[in-house]
Structures are given as C-alpha cells and as structure tokens.
Amino acid sequence: MDESNTLKQLRTSLQPYSLLYVEDNAGLNAQATALFKKLFESVYSAYNGEEGLKLFEQHRPAIVITDITMPKMDGLTMAEAILKIDSEVKVIITTAHDDQEFLHKAIRIGIFDFLTKPLRIDILTETLTRCSASLREILHHKIFNSNLHAIFNYQNSLVLLLQGEKVVMANQPCLEFFNSESMEALRTRFDEFGKLLLEHNGFLYDHDRFHWFNELTQNPGKLFNVKIAGKDDTHHHFILRYQSIPEKEGYGVLSLNDVSELGLLKLYDASSVERERLAKDEKMVRGLLDMAMRNGAKIRVHNLYKGLSITNDGLIEKIDEKEVTLKTPYVQLKAIQHEEVFYLTSELFPMAIFCSNIQRLDFDVQSVHFNQYHLVQTSPTRRSAIRIVPDESLTITFLYEGRKFETDLSIMDISMNAVRLLFSTLPSGLAVKQSVVLDIVIKLGQRPVIINTEAEVFRIHHEKNRYEVVCMFELHGTTQKNLIDYIAKRQMVLIREFKGIQYEK
Template identity: 30%
Template sequence: MYDNKHILNSLNNLELLYIENKYDFRKQVSDILEEHFTNVYNTQNADEAIDIFRTHKPKIVIIDIDDRRYDWVKTVTRIKDIKSNTKIILISKFDAHIMLMEAINLGVTKFLVKPATPTELSDAINFCIQQLQHENDIKIFNTYVYNIYNHDKSMLIMLKNGRPVVANHIFLNFFNVESVKEFNYKYPDLGEFFLHHEGYLFSQLNNYWLDNAKAHHNNLFHVQIKNKRGEPRHFLFKYHLISQEKAYAILSFDDVTELDLTKTLDTEKAHNESKTKLLEKDKENVYNLLELLQKSKVKVHVHNYYKGLTIVHDAEIIDVKENSITITTVYLQQKAIQIDKRAIITSPVLPYSIVCNKVVKIDYKKHTVELGDLEFSRTSPALRKTIRLSPNSKYSVSLFINNQRYKTDISIIDISIESVNLKFEDVPLNLKKNDKVTIDIIFNIDNKPLIINSEAIVLREAQEQHNSNVVFLLNLNINQKNHLLKYIKNRQVEIIKEFKNMKDKTL
C-alpha cells in the first residue's frame, strides 16, 4: 500500500500511530511503515489508541474509518488535547464533504477518501513530515533568538500600540517583576521611572517622551532610571521601528553607568575635574561609546576642513577595534579625510566630539575609512558660529603695533568676519593677549581691490617658540563687515568648486 519512492529519508526518531479495525490490513500497512519509522504503534481500539498516544506521543497519527459507529471526532479531540501540534491523517469511505468540514474544524492535517492510493497516502505522510520539520526549524530559531534576547546585555521590551507586551529577563529583573503583565499592572507608564536631567530624553514629567523617541527613532537618547534598589542608572535608549508591523516597536536600554558619563555631560562638573583625570576617562570611554553607536546602528556625522570649508556627511560605524574604528561614508568625505589627514565625529548622544588624529586606511571601492588615535575634544565643529576660510593667493596683509608697521612676512591662515589667524615668519613675541593693534588687508574680487583696515585685539598669542600663529579679534564697521562677507561668500564658492573638481591623482 505504501509507495517507498515517496518516503522521505530523514525520519529519524519519528513515531507513528496507526488506527485501523481490520487486523490483516492493519498488519500489512504497519509492516511497510516500520521500514521507515522508528516506531509504529497500531491498534483497533479507540481507548487503547489514546493510552498509546499518551505514553509515546507519536508525531503522526493515521485514523482509518470503516465503521460509522467509530467516534473519530472524540479520538481526534482527545489527541489534540494531549498534544495540539500532532499531525493527523484521516481516511474514510463515508460522506467526504460533511467529514471534511468537521475534520478541518478539528485541525486534521490531511483528509483522504477511500480508496486512497499508496501515492496519496505517501504524499499525505510526507506533507506531515515537512510540516513537522518546518515547525522544528522555527522552534530552533525561536530558541536561539530567545537565548540571545535574554542574554543580551541590553534591557529590551517590545511595545504594541505603545503598551509593553514582551520583555527580556534583564528588563524584568531590573524592575523586579516576574512578567510584563505584572509590570503593566504595577507601572502604567514606563516614563515615571525616568529621572530629570537637562539634555536627556526625559527632562520633565510628561506624557510625550515616547512620541519624542518615535519621531526621532534614528537617534540615541540619554536616560536615567532608578533600579529596584533605588540606585540611579544611566542608559543609552533607542526606539526601534518594526517597519513590517507599524503597531509594534522595540525599546532598548544599554547601561553605561560605569562610563561615568553624567559628570562628562555636565559641563560644570566636568570643569571641576582635573584635565588629566578627564583625559584618562576619555580614552576608556570613547571606544565603549562608539561600540554602542555601532550596535544601535546610529548614524554619526563626520567633519573635515578643506581650506577652512567644513565638509560634513553622515557615516555609519561598521567596526570598532581596540585602537581604531572603521566607518563607511560618501566619496567626497573620504577625499576630505585624506586631505585633512584626520576626522571629527559628532553625534547628539556623544558628550563631546571625537577627534580621530590618524587615518589608518581608506578604501574608496568599499567607501570605508579606518581611523585611529581617538579622543574627546571639548570643542566641536557643530558649534562653529562663523565661516573661517583660507583666502586665495591674491591678497596682502600688514600689521601695525603702536602705529609702527611690523616688518616681516605675514600670511593669512584663515579669516572670518570676526577674527583672522595670521602666520608670521618672525613671530612678534612681545604681543600679549588683549593687546591692541591695527591690521591692513587688501583682497582682490573681480580684479578690484577690497581694502580692510581694522583695529584688532590679540585673542590668542603665540604660546611656544615653534608656534608662529597669532589670532586677532577684528573690530569691523558695518561696511567693512559687508565687504568681507562678500569676499568670504565668493571664496566659499571657489573652494567648493575646487574641492569637487579635484582628481584622485591630486590626492
């Protein structure tokens, strides 16, 4: 009866129960099935069938009905009550339509009408086996995901329509609850745990923290939450959208308390710490923070300067090593990094910008850059208020100290409408901070001279013998500012064109 060609090879540890009231037929089919299954149990009695099933729990049950008096509905129901995912094949010579509808309602896997051919029965068994294998694959996958989910260092919770529905063990343990149901009962709003801190996601008690996080789901946020012992812990928080299921979202909380970033984020506290101590903490914290940004797939901004022009694009961190990180970014930013020979990374979640002082490797084909020698910087290109550019070669500059022209070669490193950074061949070491001088600069715009004559104050003096730069704060009138602004705008366009038109061979 059973067609060997249709038997699957992978039937290890599969057991089958065959219920048939005709002994000779039952024995014949059972002998064939035993060649392919680990164990085949057969019986003609319904009660005995249930006892066998309860003891051995075979994954497939075949019920052959020849007698209308046989209560197959009761047998199927009792089997499904014991193990709901059991695969049941029903074979009957009676009214197919009525039985089929009832079989579907009871969860029967396959319904065959007598006389069923060996191929039909073989195909039905194969179908059951494929379902069992697929269910087993899903079980293995879910077990694996579950283990990761509960052994991940992050607190994770899934929301449905803003309401928690699933959470990992770390989350439940942090809030000292046994289940999400208990959490929802005790704490109607997760936001009630967030502690106020300026600049954090939760700065005051309100009902809009979740909306804010959802609206900025690409960002990381700082939050502070008290644990079950009442101790404040510092987390990096992210709202993860599930695009296929709009009603669902996952919240992740990465504990960064040990990084002691609260002091770093608080400017006043950071100011009171010794510089040496802060730098030591910086080296430890930079890579830890970048690992969290990589894990959360949060984009950062990469800044570079080309002749004073700021080049900035998004980037994604794809690898973090002990002494370097690798980012992926656009071609123009790669060019800017190679020219600048360093890069600055910023992100709203970082307490300060990160300066990468070493370019390890640039791969233009993969759009990747490996950067090393990383440290926090207390200044940020994002805070730059004015444009500072290097002028073209068509200019002249003179410095007057006490109405006397200082006789040395002077060049302009960069200039803005507020200040100018001058480089001296022979540094005027007698200049001190807040000293007043006069600066004359003649630029060329459209072959016409643009004259800037301004009083200036020493903003930053030459600190060391090898430092030949002095920064001056300009005191320009309205007309001079307008003229200089016009020059800076024209120069900005020149630099942009120059940068974009650069060929690879010039790098």
C-alpha cells in the first residue's frame, strides 16, 4: 500500500471509526479486507446482506461498504435496513454496473456514495476522506448542542466550539456577527480563533510574552478582555470565557459577551482606539491609493453584474483631494456603470477598498473618476457561494404561520443555500431564527420544477419603506441538483447578457 502523506492522514482520520465490508466474491473480499485493515482499527467482513446486517447490529460500525448483487439479501436492501437503524451511518455502494434504477434507489434511501468496480485507490481515498469529514462534522454538532446548556448566558453570547485552537462550530449570533451564512463560510474566513484577537493593552492576544491559547487553558474559569473586528469593520470589546469539555479531550467552548456599549476600550488603551479612528480616515485610504499609483502596483477591480463576478486589472492614474482617476478596461467600466460602485484589491492594501460616488465614466480613454472610498472587510472576492439575480421564470411563495406571501415580495438573489427577499411590508411577527416554508418554482427547459423546502430567517434589514429578509435552507438529492442546474444556466445567460451591454452606448 502506498505510504504517502495522503494515506497516512486518511488512516489517522479513520482511526476512531470501524468499517463493515460486504462482498460475496471471496477473493475480492479477502483482498479488500486486508487493505481496509491498514486504514481502520476494526474491520468486519461479510459475504451477503443478511450476514452483513447481523454484523452491523452487533458492532454498529460508522462506515459500510457493500456490493449490490449478493445472495440472501442484496446490498441496497441491507443498506436501507441499516439506515433505518442509524441514519448517520455512511454507506458506500460498489457495483460493476452503471444501473440508473439502482442509482436512483440509492439516492432515495440516503446512500453516501456510489463507486464503480474495479475500485481505484485514488477515488476510494477521496470518498473515505469525505466520509471522515462528514462524521467529524456530525460529532462536532453533537458536542456543541449537548454542551450549550453549560455556557453562562449563552443566549446573548457568541458561542464557539474549539478543537484545540481551531473553530469547528459556532452559534447563530456568531455567524451573524461575522456576516457568514454557514459554518463553511465562517471557516473559509478563519479557522484558528487566535487570528481574530486584536492587539490592545491589557487584553488577550498573541504576542512575545505568551500565547493566547496557553493563557486560556492555564487559567480555567478566568474572564479575559478581547477585541475583535465584526462584519462592519468596527472593533468590539468582548468578555471571553473558556470552558473545557472533560469527557471530550481537546474540545472546549468559548463564550463572548459584547460590552462595547460601555465604552471601556479607551480606558485600557487610548492610543489603540485612536489608531482605529485613523484606519477609517479617508486620508489614510487616499495614501494607500497614492502609494499604489507611485509604485505602479497591480490593482484588481471587482463588480457584480446580477451576481456575476466581473474582475479586471486597474491602474491609478491621478489622485488628489477632490477625486481619484482609475484606468480599467471598457468591460469593467460597463459593470461600474451598471452597479454604480466597485471594489479595489491589491497586495499593498490591508483589505478591500469600497469606491462610490462616481463623478464620470470616460469610455474613450477607459477611465472612471470617483471621490468616495473606504476600507471594508467584505468584497465580491470573499463570497462563499455563488449568488445570482434570477430571471422572471423563478417565483417564490413565502409561507409563514399558515399565511402565504407571493405578491408582496420580490427576489433579490438566490444561492444554493440562501435566498434574499424584499418585502414592502414585513409579515407580522416575523423575526430572525423563525422557521418558514418556501415554494420555489424554477424553469428547467420547458418544464416548471417546484422546490419545497423549510428555511430559517437568517437576517432582516429595514431600510426606508422596505424589508430585506435573508432565508437559509438546505437541499439534498434531486432538489439540490435542480437548483444547481438552474444557477449554472442562469450564469450562462447573464454572461451572454453582459456581453451584450458591453456594446451599448
């Protein structure tokens, strides 16, 4: 067996789990079982579904790999019985035939994956790696949910589950604070909590004298002051408390209570607060732009055309206190003309620069003139999922407490796990974290397809006489594939549409 780093890491990740392997071919069974014993601590092998089901009931392995066609009981019948006993088991089907009927049934009963014989080591390795990651995610959810009750005042706190220094779970207020739609999006931004802690006199953060995590673990029960930047780039003052989980070595829970309203940051470190004020100063941003101009630095210009990312190079041509002149290709100017704002990124900039108040666009010399700009932590380049503005064929019926809303709303954009809706009047009683039902009608080819899903209200934003409501949902199987197909086709339409407006005057 190849002792590469990938296989060594896989073996380490699979150590906590046992495997049931079911295959009626005696030679293949013996060969594969010997291979699996190099990856798993415990491997149980059977030669038919009936024998496999008995072994599962006796040993309860976390992963099952099984053939389909076998005597006494076929693999799919066995798999269905196993998943009724424990829906969290990861079942992998192996077969020498590409039978659509078997594939459809496998999807319906919740099979984790479907592999074609003869098995290839690289594909098997990738599948088992995803298996291990999925099982760890389930474990993290269980640990997180079972220990929330032990956290003081967690309802009003940001709560994170740590494995060592890494963030593995977070509660909804925490996701909202960091403007993340999911745990995956949050982990894309950061995985180690210590990276969030900002320098502030008397506060907990990494520096030469001690490491933040060592300080936590060596002082159980102690409360710490910490400073963290939120989604609006404002620095918040939190009281941090860490609690280890005795029955799960290496795991601990952080709770963070926001006390920014008390205005204590200046008392601890007035110079740091002043530095924060300067960081938001337009003069400082202008200095960054001037430095980029003088050094001929490469700048990237970003826009979103109905969710479609438009990005090109840019060059600062002129800058003074009145306005900035930026040269960028014609296609980017058309995107700026449509959106009326844009973002700039560069290796020289500590974060993205948001530019607005467009004075004029000069298509002949390919330049844009603007005079408002400031640093932001969010930009089109940091989106965790593709969000597109749908066409008129996509409609949504919003159901809340038995009431339907379909005419009093419009759809701003949609992704694989969220939709942003605009209401002129907010449904009475609707609030963040409440459950709703969405009937999403999309058009694939000539046929309408209905996606019915439960969702949770993630964010409500009120501006003037309208309410922006973001709803999160989770799709699987056919419904997920249908939405993927729609988003992919819509992207192609938007690409063609944007190419068309490039030539409009």
